Amino acid sequence: MTRLLHSFKDFFKVIFRNRQATIGLFILTFFVLLATVGAAFTPLDMTVDYANRFQMPSWKHPLGTDYVGRDILAQVIHGSRDVITLGVVCAVMALGIGVIIGSVSAFVGGFTDTLLSFFTNIFLTIPAFPLMLILAVAFNVQNIWAAGFILAIVSWGGVARVVRGQILSLKHAEYIIACRIMGLKYWYIIFKEILPNMVSLLAVQFIGLFQNGIASSMGLMMLGVLTYRPTNWGVMLSLALQNTGIAYNPKGLIYFVTPIVCLALLQLGCIFFSSGIDQALNPRLRTE
Amino acid sequence: MNYFLRKLGTSLLNLIAVVVTIFIVLHMMPGDIIEPMAREEASRLGITYEEAYERVADRYNYNPQEPIYQQLVRYVKGLLRGDLGTSMLNPKNTVVSILSVALPWTIFVVSISLIISFILGMQLGALMAIRKRGIINNSITFYVTIVSAIPSYIIAIILSIIFVYQLRLFPKSGVYSIDVTPGFNMPFILSVLHYSVLPITTYVITSTGGWILNMKGSSVHVLGSDYVFAAQARGIPEKIIMRRYMKKNAMIPMITILAMAFGGMIGGAPLIEGQFQYLGMGAYLAKALGERDFILYQGLLLCISISVILANLVADLLYSKLDPRIRLE
Amino acid sequence: MTPKNIIEVRDLTVEFKKPKGSLLAVNHVDFDLREGSVTALVGESGSGKTTLAFTMLNIVNTTGKILSGSVNYNGTDVLKLKGEQLRRYRWKEISMIFQSAQSSLNPLMTIQQHFWETYLVHEPEADEKKVIPRFFRLLEDVMLDPDRVLKLYPHELSGGMKQRVMIAFSMLLSPRVIILDEPTTALDVITQDYIFSILDKIHNETGISMLLLTHDIGVVAKVADRIAVMYAGRIVEVGDIFTVFRHTAHPYAKALITTAPSLLDTDKDKEPIKGSPPDLIDLPPGCAFHPRCPYATEVCREKCPALTMIGEDHYVACHNSLPGKGAAAYE
Numbered sequence A: 001m002t003r004l005l006h007s008f009k010d011f012f013k014v015i016f017r018n019r020q021a022t023i024g025l026f027i028l029t030f031f032v033l034l035a036t037v038g039a040a041f042t043p044l045d046m047t048v049d050y051a052n053r054f055q056m057p058s059w060k061h062p063l064g065t066d067y068v069g070r071d072i073l074a075q076v077i078h079g080s081r082d083v084i085t086l087g088v089v090c091a092v093m094a095l096g097i098g099v100i101i102g103s104v105s106a107f108v109g110g111f112t113d114t115l116l117s118f119f120t121n122i123f124l125t126i127p128a129f130p131l132m133l134i135l136a137v138a139f140n141v142q143n144i145w146a147a148g149f150i151l152a153i154v155s156w157g158g159v160a161r162v163v164r165g166q167i168l169s170l171k172h173a174e175y176i177i178a179c180r181i182m183g184l185k186y187w188y189i190i191f192k193e194i195l196p197n198m199v200s201l202l203a204v205q206f207i208g209l210f211q212n213g214i215a216s217s218m219g220l221m222m223l224g225v226l227t228y229r230p231t232n233w234g235v236m237l238s239l240a241l242q243n244t245g246i247a248y249n250p251k252g253l254i255y256f257v258t259p260i261v262c263l264a265l266l267q268l269g270c271i272f273f274s275s276g277i278d279q280a281l282n283p284r285l286r287t288e
Numbered sequence B: 001m002n003y004f005l006r007k008l009g010t011s012l013l014n015l016i017a018v019v020v021t022i023f024i025v026l027h028m029m030p031g032d033i034i035e036p037m038a039r040e041e042a043s044r045l046g047i048t049y050e051e052a053y054e055r056v057a058d059r060y061n062y063n064p065q066e067p068i069y070q071q072l073v074r075y076v077k078g079l080l081r082g083d084l085g086t087s088m089l090n091p092k093n094t095v096v097s098i099l100s101v102a103l104p105w106t107i108f109v110v111s112i113s114l115i116i117s118f119i120l121g122m123q124l125g126a127l128m129a130i131r132k133r134g135i136i137n138n139s140i141t142f143y144v145t146i147v148s149a150i151p152s153y154i155i156a157i158i159l160s161i162i163f164v165y166q167l168r169l170f171p172k173s174g175v176y177s178i179d180v181t182p183g184f185n186m187p188f189i190l191s192v193l194h195y196s197v198l199p200i201t202t203y204v205i206t207s208t209g210g211w212i213l214n215m216k217g218s219s220v221h222v223l224g225s226d227y228v229f230a231a232q233a234r235g236i237p238e239k240i241i242m243r244r245y246m247k248k249n250a251m252i253p254m255i256t257i258l259a260m261a262f263g264g265m266i267g268g269a270p271l272i273e274g275q276f277q278y279l280g281m282g283a284y285l286a287k288a289l290g291e292r293d294f295i296l297y298q299g300l301l302l303c304i305s306i307s308v309i310l311a312n313l314v315a316d317l318l319y320s321k322l323d324p325r326i327r328l329e
Numbered sequence C: 001m002t003p004k005n006i007i008e009v010r011d012l013t014v015e016f017k018k019p020k021g022s023l024l025a026v027n028h029v030d031f032d033l034r035e036g037s038v039t040a041l042v043g044e045s046g047s048g049k050t051t052l053a054f055t056m057l058n059i060v061n062t063t064g065k066i067l068s069g070s071v072n073y074n075g076t077d078v079l080k081l082k083g084e085q086l087r088r089y090r091w092k093e094i095s096m097i098f099q100s101a102q103s104s105l106n107p108l109m110t111i112q113q114h115f116w117e118t119y120l121v122h123e124p125e126a127d128e129k130k131v132i133p134r135f136f137r138l139l140e141d142v143m144l145d146p147d148r149v150l151k152l153y154p155h156e157l158s159g160g161m162k163q164r165v166m167i168a169f170s171m172l173l174s175p176r177v178i179i180l181d182e183p184t185t186a187l188d189v190i191t192q193d194y195i196f197s198i199l200d201k202i203h204n205e206t207g208i209s210m211l212l213l214t215h216d217i218g219v220v221a222k223v224a225d226r227i228a229v230m231y232a233g234r235i236v237e238v239g240d241i242f243t244v245f246r247h248t249a250h251p252y253a254k255a256l257i258t259t260a261p262s263l264l265d266t267d268k269d270k271e272p273i274k275g276s277p278p279d280l281i282d283l284p285p286g287c288a289f290h291p292r293c294p295y296a297t298e299v300c301r302e303k304c305p306a307l308t309m310i311g312e313d314h315y316v317a318c319h320n321s322l323p324g325k326g327a328a329a330y331e
Ligand SMILES: Nc1ncnc2c1ncn2[C@@H]1O[C@H](COP(=O)(O)OP(=O)(O)OP(=O)(O)O)[C@@H](O)[C@H]1O
Pocket: C016, C023, C025, C043, C044, C045, C046, C047, C048, C049, C050, C051, C052, C061, C062, C063, C064, C099, C215, C280
């Protein structure tokens, strides 16, 4: 336990030494707080108040109101919970599928490997977004779990490929071979030697999946196939486009820009954090 | 085995697998999409429901009442004849005829964008690797960071608001003006270019960043290699080293990413073409989805998957041409 | 008559900055390369041989920095050359076969393209047709079939072939000095012998000066006529090969020579050098070798010995050059 605590401490020490990673972590933490604490303390009132539509920012409505007079800030805050949960669900599922397929492929080898690699390749060939669209319609997605699953199905391919490659190269690394010669148990080697070496790789993959999941889910919402909650940033954006006449109506600008800025910030946080992690945890990059 | 034949074989296998996968996905669709059409047709033409069902199923080359393997056989047979069924909304439009109208535009826009962003990315990435610091480097880094944080469809939206609706510099929809006659004439070509500027710009803005980063990494790697050092010791001028040694070697791994980038761009087409109402594959995909025209969607999806497979093949060929370590034979 | 020096290195220091501190890979080195000689520079891995050799071409690895000193080639300070002058000096006057010879060719160019490119950047007026016979001759000199080899890409050559191509390549512009950095490490014994017979032949025919970097004393005995021993960035002993072998004065050089296999097969002296190689970032005070030296005295721990002449063409940096064996032998 203390060892775990120690490595936890080490991890943050390494992160904080890297400026990019620190900024990234800061942004991500901000959004997580927004989605949990922020959402808990902000009342969401979705009743239509036509008289107060398109209000400018004020104390009552820090970001103004939307096309039917609802508070924009509250929507964005509640939307963040939705967006982040969906991103995490998608990333966890895709990482799970990818790691299982990639590692089975690498460890078992032979025909299984050929078959699984071929299978992976199919999912890397069919353009992900259109496939996602049709799956979302086919499964008539109405909740976060289903949405996460759809996103995961089309995005595990890259993970599987990377994991497979990494394990194969570790498998032939000298120290692993030394472990085998010393007669250490297979599972022991996997958990004690191979997995720790893949932590940074998996972390980077996780963030990448999270980031892509969010971007694609917003794309799905724009095309109207994932519309289960109006506060989701993607839905906000598509409502802004449909209902505010944004091209000619400067009053709708805040409603239109807010989800975009939030999305961009969240993505930026992911990018900074993951490149920071990569620099901090990847021994190859760390030496320079 | 011959490199090319092997790659061709892999592509074929991949193609078969993709056909089957797409087939399966489409058949997971809940409900029977033929049924309501058959009912309607039966009452309209005054024939029995069974007969109408048979006719409708034949028209779309899709019969959900058959066992799944029989459906697959029917589907593949159709494919081999070049028959992808017809649009469910307008049975007069065969999927193939829609493809033949839509595909060229998408291929045109995506390839031009790919070429521009690839070349830009290679130049800028190499530049960044050579100069480690400086204003140029910082501004490129800034640009790359910003565009990688903004999804392409948002860039499309912003561009269309500014240039289509506010400034009215570009058309709202279509692929060329109705005033020109298609053919090899100047007005037509200019019109085609005019209509494609915004989709191409969107693709270029979003995909150049990735190329820059990849090329920079690869170039830094090559710059640290023994043969670059050795070339300096031979008194080869820096200019030649950068061009013949660094850039060429650094670009080789980039070739393998080309096909994937192509796939990514085509995959994003529903949103981007949809936004500009540029009538290529993407716009039709979005339309077919909106209208739940699954047979059309299936054909379009299959077609873009095939173009990705072909792009892979082309990239492999290019790779073997550029890298002598991989011999064609 | 004193023989002429083609390269004179004076007070040269090269520094590498590492996270843990700075490291002097070459530490106030004076070194002469005699015209027409084959000089061997020996020392353990990490002693600074390659770094010293690089300065003669005025190339330093990215992170390295020359802190002091000069490298005189025929009267000009190579370290002061810049731009076009430096570019023309490299390979034309001094060429080098790298330790990493196996990877010092561009994978995307054929051998002929390499040869022609280098020739052209030094002789811009040249005509490819006219110089091809020269490429042929050079490759024939290293016993390769020019017709075939010129058309090949680097990956199509075996290790031994690549090494020979590099030798031919280094002779391309008829330089006056050629530096060979461990030219045979990656090769089998028979190929090694073969390479050295080729080098020997080239030396005899052209009288070119050679600097051979190696840690293989056996090789030195076979081909060199002068030897310099390097330890922790310093030259500790230099001299004529026979003198140094017969009257080895530095304890480190002595250990190096006696522990070499197949040479002076006297079992009694044959024990490996004690202790571990020095940590260049944290060198011991005084003589860097003293922790491992069986003859170390008080002064060795305090003062770094200077290179001093102890016999005709024989220099050593040691406070008490081997009693009864080295300096004493002259008395
Ligand atoms: N590019 C570099 N960056 C950092 N340190 C370096 C670099 N090149 C050499 N060094 C350091 O300089 C010292 C001398 O290295 P050098 O390559 O000159 O030794 P060497 O005698 O040629 O060894 P070897 O027999 O292994 O080739 C070593 O301690 C090495 O760590």
